[in-house]
Amino acid sequence: MAVQIAHAMGAEVTVLSQTLNKKADGLQLGADHYYATSDPETFEKLTGHFDLIINTVSTSINLDAYLRLLAFDGTLVNVGAPAEPLSLRVINLIGHRRSFAGSMIGGIRETQEMLDFCAKHNIVPMIEVISADQIDEAYKRVLASDVKYRFVIDISTM
Numbered sequence: 139m140a141v142q143i144a145h146a147m148g149a150e151v152t153v154l155s156q157t158l159n160k161k162a163d164g165l166q167l168g169a170d171h172y173y174a175t176s177d178p179e180t181f182e183k184l185t186g187h188f189d190l191i192i193n194t195v196s197t198s199i200n201l202d203a204y205l206r207l208l209a210f211d212g213t214l215v216n217v218g219a220p221a222e223p224l225s226l227r228v229i230n231l232i233g234h235r236r237s238f239a240g241s242m243i244g245g246i247r248e249t250q251e252m253l254d255f256c257a258k259h260n261i262v263p264m265i266e267v268i269s270a271d272q273i274d275e276a277y278k279r280v281l282a283s284d285v286k287y288r289f290v291i292d293i294s295t296m
Contacts, residue, residue, distance in 0.1 A: 139263055141164060142259075152169065152171040152184075155174060155175065156174065156175055156176050167264075184207050185207060186210075186234075190212065190213055195218045197220055201238070202226055214237070215240065216241075226238065265289070265290045266289055270292070273291065
């Protein structure tokens with residue numbers, strides 16, 4: 139969703155993902171660039187490149203590596219909520235006036251604005267609909283990182 143929304147807003151969008159498995163989808167959704175974070179050259183090549191990074195994952199990442207990707211006055215916004223604490227070296231913030239922030243969903247007004255924006259630009263989520271009897275299998279797939287987007291449970295099967 140973030141890729142589609144940022145693209146519709148006119149931003150130059152880069153996707154950073156663990157692998158290149160979703161590259162075709164990312165580009166189709168509006169990304170201009172796509173890099174694998176499992177490739178160490180990605181972090182070397184993109185050092186100081188971004189004004190804004192939106193971290194959507196809910197697992198622990200090396201914040202320092204991502205902070206180094208920010209340009210002067212850049213901001214890393216965390217919207218994922220890992221269960222374990224995250225740590226960072228403060229020098230990676232103060233050395234280039236970088237910021238680390240967090241954000242949750244907005245209020246009713248902001249949510250409605252985004253729904254209206256998405257409707258206007260035909261932005262829809264990519265989902266995989268499953269039946270209630272597939273929940274255990276879906277959970278196993280989540281643990282195995284075998285999920286491209288989001289599962290939606292068809293409640294008519296409950």
